[in-house]
Amino acid sequence: MEKPVTLPAIQRRGRWSLAFGLLLLWIGVAHAAGMPLNGAWQEVAPGDTPQSVMDAYRAGHLRSFDPSMLQRFPRNELGNWVVIAAQPPWNNEDRVLTVYPAPMGAISVFYGDQVRRLAMNDFSAHGHGHGRLAWRVPAGLPASTPILLRVEPTQTVSAPIRFHILPWDTYLQRDTQWLVFASTCFAVMLAMVMMALFFSLMLRDITYAWYAGYVVCYALIQGIQTGFVFHPLRWQWLVDSSTLVGAVAVALSVAFASLFMMRFCDLRRHAPLLQVPVVAMAVGMIQLVLMRCSGIPLLISMAQALLNPLLMIGALLLLVAGVIAALRGSRQAWFFLAGWTPLLLLTALTSAQVNGALPHADWLNDLSLAGGAFEAAVLSLGLADRALQLRQDRDVVQVLADHDSLTRLLNRRAWTERASAMLAGSQAPSLAVLFLDLDHFKQLNDRHGHNTGDRALVAVATTLSAELRPGDLFGRHGGEEFVAMLDGIDAQEAMQVATRLCRRVHRLEIPVRDEEQLLSVSIGVAMRQHGDTLESLIERADQAMYRAKLHGRNRVCLDEFTSRAARERGEKRLRVVETRREEV
Numbered sequence: 015m016e017k018p019v020t021l022p023a024i025q026r027r028g029r030w031s032l033a034f035g036l037l038l039l040w041i042g043v044a045h046a047a048g049m050p051l052n053g054a055w056q057e058v059a060p061g062d063t064p065q066s067v068m069d070a071y072r073a074g075h076l077r078s079f080d081p082s083m084l085q086r087f088p089r090n091e092l093g094n095w096v097v098i099a100a101q102p103p104w105n106n107e108d109r110v111l112t113v114y115p116a117p118m119g120a121i122s123v124f125y126g127d128q129v130r131r132l133a134m135n136d137f138s139a140h141g142h143g144h145g146r147l148a149w150r151v152p153a154g155l156p157a158s159t160p161i162l163l164r165v166e167p168t169q170t171v172s173a174p175i176r177f178h179i180l181p182w183d184t185y186l187q188r189d190t191q192w193l194v195f196a197s198t199c200f201a202v203m204l205a206m207v208m209m210a211l212f213f214s215l216m217l218r219d220i221t222y223a224w225y226a227g228y229v230v231c232y233a234l235i236q237g238i239q240t241g242f243v244f245h246p247l248r249w250q251w252l253v254d255s256s257t258l259v260g261a262v263a264v265a266l267s268v269a270f271a272s273l274f275m276m277r278f279c280d281l282r283r284h285a286p287l288l289q290v291p292v293v294a295m296a297v298g299m300i301q302l303v304l305m306r307c308s309g310i311p312l313l314i315s316m317a318q319a320l321l322n323p324l325l326m327i328g329a330l331l332l333l334v335a336g337v338i339a340a341l342r343g344s345r346q347a348w349f350f351l352a353g354w355t356p357l358l359l360l361t362a363l364t365s366a367q368v369n370g371a372l373p374h375a376d377w378l379n380d381l382s383l384a385g386g387a388f389e390a391a392v393l394s395l396g397l398a399d400r401a402l403q404l405r406q407d408r409d410v411v412q413v414l415a416d417h418d419s420l421t422r423l424l425n426r427r428a429w430t431e432r433a434s435a436m437l438a439g440s441q442a443p444s445l446a447v448l449f450l451d452l453d454h455f456k457q458l459n460d461r462h463g464h465n466t467g468d469r470a471l472v473a474v475a476t477t478l479s480a481e482l483r484p485g486d487l488f489g490r491h492g493g494e495e496f497v498a499m500l501d502g503i504d505a506q507e508a509m510q511v512a513t514r515l516c517r518r519v520h521r522l523e524i525p526v527r528d529e530e531q532l533l534s535v536s537i538g539v540a541m542r543q544h545g546d547t548l549e550s551l552i553e554r555a556d557q558a559m560y561r562a563k564l565h566g567r568n569r570v571c572l573d574e575f576t577s578r579a580a581r582e583r584g585e586k587r588l589r590v591v592e593t594r595r596e597e598v
């Protein structure tokens with residue numbers, strides 16, 4: 015036989031190495047350094063002029079730094095001067111100075127007597143970058159000329175930034191790539207939000223709405239942080255309020271995430287003790303939002319001071335709750351952890367970066383955006399899984415609700431429902447209802463106990479179910495009574511079936527201590543007549559069963575109406591089918 019061809023391990027390793035190499039190459043191309051740069055900076059002092067700063071730079075009084083690494087400039091009232099100098103070999107072609115990732119504040123470029131203010135929320139700038147600030151270097155400026163910038167002071171923590179001077183074509187390519195990447199991430203998040211909202215409305219389940227709220231807030235935070243809401247979205251209304259909206263979105267995202275995870279991971283069942291702190295976190299975050307929007311300076315500064323510590327506590331709380339719920343059997347908690355943990359990790363790395371760690375990793379911001387899309391997709395999968403599980407639970411409940419717990423037969427309600435449908439939909443010329451009642455069942459119970467009675471009921475139910483056709487509708491009417499509806503069967507055949515059932519029950523042997531207990535059943539058969547309802551049919555079958563009891567039990571009786579009609583037609587054989595005890 016031909017052996018299956020297996021890839022040698024080394025070859026498979028090679029394949030992974032190739033894929034990894036290609037990924038690194040892609041990252042390398044996407045983040046290629048452009049022209050080699052030197053940088054120097056100093057804090058802005060009162061009375062500084064561009065000329066005095068450049069003189070100090072040339073005299074070597076500024077602190078140097080590597081612009082190709084992420085650099086965080088200290089936060090001070092007047093901002094920081096930065097000089098970026100391209101290193102040889104100089105290339106005077108059309109080029110662009112970029113600042114990436116997009117800073118929250120503005121950067122001013124000093125060129126001759128002119129100053130150009132660059133900011134993500136500035137809509138006047140020509141050739142504005144996406145996810146980065148860009149300044150097209152004027153054609154007359156030689157590449158060897160250092161460029162003076164001022165990083166303007168911001169109200170928020172200044173994130174680290176990196177400088178590049180790129181040829182125009184490379185800049186355009188990189189800018190477009192980022193735009194496609196960011197648009198895809200936002201599109202994924204928004205698609206998931208739409209889906210969740212539809213599910214929430216259709217299924218009347220608030221869990222999906224909390225999830226949608228969380229993803230919207232996260233997308234908004236990312237949109238503001240990367241500047242996507244300004245370029246390309248041009249949301250001018252957000253220019254003056256982006257800091258406030260950003261802070262509100264952060265607090266609300268934690269509130270929504272808490273409410274969502276509580277329901278999604280079913281904390282009530284899997285981690286009930288953590289339910290209260292998780293709800294308290296959501297309420298606390300909403301209070302912070304109200305304080306932040308109150309317009310009262312004291313409350314605003316309190317809200318600002320509380321936000322970060324609460325964020326850390328909230329993240330930890332949700333992580334712990336997720337882990338506990340997952341370990342205690344919540345399937346959805348695994349989905350939550352799979353989507354949420356990478357984002358937590360990225361947030362921790364970004365915080366470390368703000369404090370000087372990972373100076374090369376300028377892609378962390380982009381990864382946070384991709385992490386948001388990834389999380390949205392994973393949680394949506396989790397929501398779909400939850401819907402599936404709810405459906406399965408509902409099916410189980412439906413089965414339990416429709417079936418008798420002892421005999422596993424259809425219970426009276428479910429049998430009546432289905433029998434009504436069968437009766438209404440029956441096209442056959444004749445249809446029969448059998449009413450079965452075990453004989454002297456009380457005696458059996460009294461003599462041998464209820465357990466024996468239960469065993470007898472189960473044995474009868476199992477035996478008779480096997481005896482009937484799959485299309486026959488058999489159920490427990492209550493106590494020791496059973497009912498069957500047989501479609502497409504005439505009186506003659508119905509009596510034969512009933513007689514067979516009667517004999518079958520009498521052959522059953524229920525072991526009781528050392529003896530075998532014999533059972534018997536009386537059966538009434540009613541044939542559908544014109545104008546019959548289910549109730550009238552059952553009533554006639556019940557009366558026929560009662561007659562069977564009166565005539566000595568362990569026998570089958572046809573309902574009066576059908577017997578009389580048959581007698582009138584001269585069908586004597588019907589009476590012969592009625593079973594007497596001795597014949598069984």
Ligand SMILES: Nc1nc2c(ncn2[C@@H]2O[C@H](COP(=O)(O)OP(=O)(O)OP(=O)(O)O)[C@@H](O)[C@H]2O)c(=O)[nH]1
Pocket residue numbers: 420451452453454455456457459463464465466467468471492493494563567
């Ligand atoms: N073990 C057990 N007994 C049940 C169950 N449901 C009803 N029974 C008993 O079935 C007996 C029915 O008694 P009766 O209605 O007097 O009827 P019977 O003793 O069969 O007498 P005839 O019907 O006249 O032959 C009662 O003792 C009920 O307690 C059950 O689920 N398990």
